[in-house]
Amino acid sequence: MHVSRRIQPVLAALVAAALTFVLAVVVPFSPASRTDAAAQTLPGVVSGVDVAGHQRPGGRQIDWRTVAGPGGQRFAFVKASEGEGWKNEFYDEDARAAADAGMKVGAYHYARPAEDPVTQAQYFASVINAGPALSLPPVLDVEVDEGLSPQALIGWTQVFLSEVEQATGTKPMLYTYRYFWTERMANTNAFTGYPLWLAAYQNQAPRPVGGWDKLTFWQRSDSGRVPGMNTPVDMNVFNGSEADLSSFSAGNYAVGGGVLESFQVPESGELGILEQDNTALVVAILGLATGILGSPQVHDAAAKFGFNPEDADKIAANVKDLAAQGQLPVGDLRTMMLGDYSVGDLLILLANAQK
Structure with a gap:
């Protein structure tokens, strides 16, 4: 996901070939640095x-029949709305076409x-209630706190989810990523009654957070290539x-469970980069924030993790x-440096900082 209406949607090369993040300009990866590991149907x-x-x-x-046929994709989630009144202009068309292609x-x-959570929930519900019939639950994508404390954010989330369920008649689902839930939602277990969709860009499915006993969906990459799509796409x-x-x-x-718990993506070098502990790169970024270090040192730290020179340059520039x-989230970076977080977790945090 990771896309806000408040910035021009863009692909920033904060990752080696397997990942892209939406930042300020479209920055394509070098074809020579790409592999097919993150793009294939598994x-x-x-x-x-x-x-x-x-x-x-x-x-x-989007050619949804090709996505579902040669592309081998069985389900799709389409962004419907954001905030109190913004709607994705392509939502109805894509949701209907994906369903017509036989996808959930x-x-x-x-x-x-x-x-306001009530206003947002009611707006989201109005968009989906007036649109094509859906076969998967509505999803709250929660990735930024916008200054709310964990307790306030927990309360906000409870209100939103309750309002959506009441307005749609369907229990919703939560999408998030590990660092955000652990640190910004205090790793609360208050939402285990809702299905969990967790983002983590790595070779092996992540462990659940917040008291859940399993993931329902795993977003494993945001740079997949699927027949019928014009751009890289999130893979789940x-x-x-x-x-x-x-x-x-x-x-x-x-229903379900037991598949991801034992699943291993065919080994991918670029995803291996993102699985590493991020401490050395965070230290370099904090050094830049305090003026002790500069962009060359951030570049060097990224290069030591295995990023190619071009991508290391882009990481340092961003x-x-x-x-x-x-907009550099210094407090989060200090917390992340002391915790057990990966390079992939760091890059998701930096992507959200642009929003």
């Missing part, structure tokens, strides 16, 4: 995508915690069989830009 799992407006550059349509389809809302895996997915779409949220704009 054997033995039910694969799907999630899309937003930036999958429609210039309004170009859901919708998600990008949370703006600085704004359902924790169950196709029969389980059908049962889940019928409202049996307890960190420098964040610092110059006063």
Whole structure:
């Protein structure tokens, strides 16, 4: 996901070939640095995508029948709304076309915690209630706190989810990533009654957070290449069989489990980079923030993790830009440095800092 209406949707090369993050300008990866590991449909799992407006550059349509056919994707989540009143202009078209192609389809809302949860929930519900029929639960995408304390954010989330369920008649699902839930939601276990969709860009499925006993969906990459798509796209895996997915779409949220717990992506070098402990890179970024170090030192730290020189340059440049704009999340970086977090966790944090 990781896309806000408040910035021009862009692909910033903060990762080696497997990942891209939406920042300030479109920065394509060098073809020589790419492999197919993050883009292939994985054997033995039910694969799907999630899309937003930036999958429609210039309004170009997604060929959903190709996505579902040669692309092998079985489900899709489409961004519907954000904040108190913004709607993805392509939502209805993409949700309907994906369903017509035989895919299970859901919708998600990008949370703006600085704004009212009831207003946002009612707006999200109005968009999906008026749109094409959905076969997957509505999703709250919560990735930024916008200044709320963990307790306040927990309360905000409870209000939003309750309001959506009441307005749609369907229990919603939560999308987040590990660092955010652990540190900004105090790793609360208050939401285990809702299915969990967790983002983590790595070779092996992550452990659940917040008291959940399993993931329901795992977003494993945001740079997949799928036939029928005009751009890189988020790749996801359902924790169950196709029969389980059908049962889940019928409202049996307890179904599934056991697939991701033992699953290993075919070894991918670029995902291996992101699985490393991020301490050395965080130290260099904090050094830049305090003026002790500069962009060359951030570049060198990124290069030591295995990023190619071009991508290391882009990481350093984007960190420098964040610092110059006063958007570098210094407090989060200090927390992350002391915790057990990966390079992938760090890059998701930096991507969200641009929003």
